Amino acid sequence: MSPLTVQGPIPPTAANATWPNVLHTRVADVIAQMKPPPWSRRIIADERQLVTLIASPPGGGNRPHWHSDFDEWWVVLAGTLQWELTGGTTVRANKDDIVWVPRGTVHHIKNVGTDLSLRLAVAMPPAMHYFHPCAQCGFDDDGPRQWTA
Numbered sequence: 001m002s003p004l005t006v007q008g009p010i011p012p013t014a015a016n017a018t019w020p021n022v023l024h025t026r027v028a029d030v031i032a033q034m035k036p037p038p039w040s041r042r043i044i045a046d047e048r049q050l051v052t053l054i055a056s057p058p059g060g061g062n063r064p065h066w067h068s069d070f071d072e073w074w075v076v077l078a079g080t081l082q083w084e085l086t087g088g089t090t091v092r093a094n095k096d097d098i099v100w101v102p103r104g105t106v107h108h109i110k111n112v113g114t115d116l117s118l119r120l121a122v123a124m125p126p127a128m129h130y131f132h133p134c135a136q137c138g139f140d141d142d143g144p145r146q147w148t149a
């Protein structure tokens with residue numbers, strides 16, 4: 001990791017050859033390395049942000065959880081995803097949509113479409129996960145054990 005502050009301007013010497021922290025990420029290149037789903041790949045990581053590309057097959061999704069100290073948001077890059085949130089709110093989002101969830105709210109994310117879903121998740125380190133059954137459907141477990149943003 002780079003120091004929290006630096007003296008600039010400087011060329012981007014902190015960039016990596018592979019993820020995380022590549023100057024230019026082509027999502028298609030990540031997909032080619034990672035298939036088949038489900039998978040997640042950390043794309044950007046520093047002291048203040050954790051950005052993860054997450055692929056779920058139809059019917060797949062995350063382990064429902066909440067965060068105590070940061071709001072989380074996502075950009076849907078492919079497919080149709082549904083967020084089930086504490087209190088009964090449901091958000092259904094498609095490619096190019098942005099979803100934001102405040103700290104303290106359980107989010108249960110499911111691929112409710114018929115194709116692969118891709119979402120870019122933006123969180124903050126250390127991104128502690130407090131796993132909790134889905135407030136709406138009671139679902140309690142699914143998907144990969146790490147980086148299930």
Ligand SMILES: [Zn+2]
Nearest residue numbers: 065072148149
């Ligand atoms: Zn989360």
